[in-house]
Amino acid sequence: MILATVQPFQKSAGSDVNFGATVSNVDIEELSDANFYILQNALFEHQVLVFRNQAHVSPKAQFELTQRLDPKAAGTYGHGTSLNAKLSVLHPDLKTIPHQPQVQVIGNGFVDEFEGLKNFQLRHPHHRTFHATAIPDEDDLVATRFYRWHIDAALYGLAPPVATTLLAVRVPGGRSQVIRYDDGTGDELTVPLGTTVFASGYSMYDILSAEDKEFVRTTKVEYAPHPYIWMSSARSRPDGLGLYSEGKELPPSDLPPIEEDKIQILPMCWVNPVTGRLALQVHPSAVRKLHLKDGTVLEDLEKVRALIHKLQRPGISPNMVYAHDWEEGDLVLFHNRGVLHSVVGAFAEDEVRIFRQCNIAASHFPVGPSDQITAA
Numbered sequence: 487m488i489l490a491t492v493q494p495f496q497k498s499a500g501s502d503v504n505f506g507a508t509v510s511n512v513d514i515e516e517l518s519d520a521n522f523y524i525l526q527n528a529l530f531e532h533q534v535l536v537f538r539n540q541a542h543v544s545p546k547a548q549f550e551l552t553q554r555l556d557p558k559a560a561g562t563y564g565h566g567t568s569l570n571a572k573l574s575v576l577h578p579d580l581k582t583i584p585h586q587p588q589v590q591v592i593g594n595g596f597v598d599e600f601e602g603l604k605n606f607q608l609r610h611p612h613h614r615t616f617h618a619t620a621i622p623d624e625d626d627l628v629a630t631r632f633y634r635w636h637i638d639a640a641l642y643g644l645a646p647p648v649a650t651t652l653l654a655v656r657v658p659g660g661r662s663q664v665i666r667y668d669d670g671t672g673d674e675l676t677v678p679l680g681t682t683v684f685a686s687g688y689s690m691y692d693i694l695s696a697e698d699k700e701f702v703r704t705t706k707v708e709y710a711p712h713p714y715i716w717m718s719s720a721r722s723r724p725d726g727l728g729l730y731s732e733g734k735e736l737p738p739s740d741l742p743p744i745e746e747d748k749i750q751i752l753p754m755c756w757v758n759p760v761t762g763r764l765a766l767q768v769h770p771s772a773v774r775k776l777h778l779k780d781g782t783v784l785e786d787l788e789k790v791r792a793l794i795h796k797l798q799r800p801g802i803s804p805n806m807v808y809a810h811d812w813e814e815g816d817l818v819l820f821h822n823r824g825v826l827h828s829v830v831g832a833f834a835e836d837e838v839r840i841f842r843q844c845n846i847a848a849s850h851f852p853v854g855p856s857d858q859i860t861a862a
């Protein structure tokens with residue numbers, strides 16, 4: 487039997503990316519138990535796994551791989567049916583595959599037929615629809631932004647998925663773009679068109695000062711109820727790492743009914759189930775309050791966001807970001823509880839891109855450092 491081989495990414499010059507691996511000699515459509523255990527361990531060790539030449543993988547096999555990483559999960563999509571809410575910021579970006587509803591189609595351009603979906607328009611999210619400011623139109627094909635750094639998670643009711651799979655079916659290529667941080671630092675990063683970028687929550691934690699480490703280990707984050715509807719009128723910082731506070735969030739009266747027991751208060755740091763390392767894992771746009779060690783609850787949204795941004799921003803510096811150069815047939819499996827990621831780029835109208843994405847709401851919530859102490 488041929489066993490999968492795991493090759494950590496080679497570091498490029500100037501890069502401090504210390505995660506990610508390419509997995510070879512494996513067919514996701516016909517995944518043996520032995521190979522599954524290899525890639526499960528590799529996932530928690532390397533956080534982002536790239537499998538080339540997987541164009542033949544069915545939506546069913548994609549779902550089954552995702553489900554197998556959390557076999558007790560009920561098998562519902564990570565956002566449940568909340569995507570259907572017209573006001574949700576996620577609503578325009580995803581189309582559900584009718585015969586495999588945990589798998590979504592994302593991309594750009596007009597598609598005649600794909601997996602039972604007919605004559606539909608995909609729209610690659612453009613930062614001008616979400617950021618407070620935008621790259622000038624004349625630069626739009628050469629320069630871009632991180633659209634929105636995030637974890638794939640409903641953050642209300644359903645537990646954050648353990649892993650997400652992305653399969654590149656059709657990839658327009660051939661040019662690169664420069665990501666501008668536009669935050670006064672002058673930071674820029676040249677990336678392939680339509681890349682997906684990843685930043686490690688472990689590195690984000692590791693590079694903090696001792697004082698900040700203590701703070702993030704002992705603080706919990708309360709997320710807004712119905713966060714993607716709540717944030718729908720608010721606007722993002724230019725680095726895609728959280729929102730400006732201009733009072734634009736929807737009031738509870740404009741949200742669907744709020745069930746208090748679905749509101750999530752999660753540790754700021756999540757423990758890796760295999761390595762025991764701590765990842766600073768916060769969805770910066772969905773944060774509402776902070777619960778401090780001494781029991782104080784920090785409710786001032788502007789202050790909460792400023793704090794989170796200060797903690798996370800070093801971890802998305804150009805030297806810390808992995809930008810995947812998509813080829814058709816690439817399947818990327820990432821540890822959604824160990825990395826943050828973002829869509830990037832601006833396509834022309836006729837640049838057709840088709841991806842399939844799958845994640846499922848987890849069977850359990852992430853464990854924080856203090857949960858471990860309590861359990862010991």
Ligand SMILES: [Fe+2]
Pocket residue numbers: 636637638827
């Ligand atoms: Fe995502």
